[in-house]
Amino acid sequence: MMYGKLTALSGKRGELVAILLEAVQQLEDNEDCYLYIVSISDEDADSVWATELWKDAAAHAASLTDESALALLQRGRPLIAGVSPIRLKALGGKGF
Amino acid sequence: MMYGKLTALSGKRGELVAILLEAVQQLEDNEDCYLYIVSISDEDADSVWATELWKDAAAHAASLTDESALALLQRGRPLIAGVSPIRLKALGGKGF
Numbered sequence: 462m463m464y465g466k467l468t469a470l471s472g473k474r475g476e477l478v479a480i481l482l483e484a485v486q487q488l489e490d491n492e493d494c495y496l497y498i499v500s501i502s503d504e505d506a507d508s509v510w511a512t513e514l515w516k517d518a519a520a521h522a523a524s525l526t527d528e529s530a531l532a533l534l535q536r537g538r539p540l541i542a543g544v545s546p547i548r549l550k551a552l553g554g555k556g557f
Numbered sequence: 558m559m560y561g562k563l564t565a566l567s568g569k570r571g572e573l574v575a576i577l578l579e580a581v582q583q584l585e586d587n588e589d590c591y592l593y594i595v596s597i598s599d600e601d602a603d604s605v606w607a608t609e610l611w612k613d614a615a616a617h618a619a620s621l622t623d624e625s626a627l628a629l630l631q632r633g634r635p636l637i638a639g640v641s642p643i644r645l646k647a648l649g650g651k652g653f
Contacts (some may be wrong), residue, residue, distance in 0.1 A: 462596045462606075464560060471620060473572065473606050477598065478648060481635065482648065482649050482650070485649065485650045485651050486634045487623035488651055489651060490588070494651060495649045495652055496592075496650070496651065496652035496653070497646050497651045497652065498558065498610070498647050498649075498650035498651070498652060498653055499647070499649055499650045500646055501645065501647070501648060502643070502644065502645045503646065503647050504642070504644070510558075510643075510645050511650075512558065512560075512608060513649075514594070514652070520559055525575050526608075547598070547606075548598065548599070548600070548609075549596035549597065549598050549606050550596055550597050550598070550599065551594050551595070551596045552574060552578065552596060552597060552609075553578050553581065553594075554578070554581045554592070554593045554594035554595045555581050555584050555585060555590060555592065555593045555594070556591055556592035556593065556594060557590065557592070557594055557652065
């Protein structure tokens with residue numbers, strides 16, 4: 462489980478959200494990706510949060526080598542001012 | 558979407574995790590609870606993270622009035638040193 466807080470350049474959050482939602486569509490058929498939810502916070506106009514849950518770190522890494530994912534990363538990177546991940550270990554629960 | 562970071566009293570994380578996982582079992586049949594995932598972090602021995610996604614705030618509030626949920630809250634509260642929620646708005650993605 463990972464919470465990825467992306468800080469967009471001022472005024473670029475909407476564009477970044479659109480790119481992330483496009484990326485998620487490509488993950489629909491990826492069985493190793495259990496969760497990828499894009500969220501925003503009313504308390505912080507520039508941040509976008511990706512809540513991710515993958516089968517394992519290798520599955521996540523492999524997804525980043527995919528050509529279309531790389532193209533989206535290329536488009537998104539110039540919009541990002543900072544990235545702060547919170548890496549967690551999911552122990553159990555509902556929905557995954 | 559909410560990330561609830563619970564800081565357990567020193568040495569009490571395991572007990573708190575067990576209570577949260579017990580609480581989640583009671584949510585299996587709650588259709589308004591889309592996600593409730595209990596996680597820990599290797600970087601912080603006392604924190605437990607609840608990743609929650611509910612139909613709406615009212616559904617979440619209603620779940621806390623349930624008798625068995627209240628009993629679990631009663632058991633968990635003495636183990637908790639601090640609570641810091643991150644409230645988000647889920648825009649889209651995979652898995653909910």
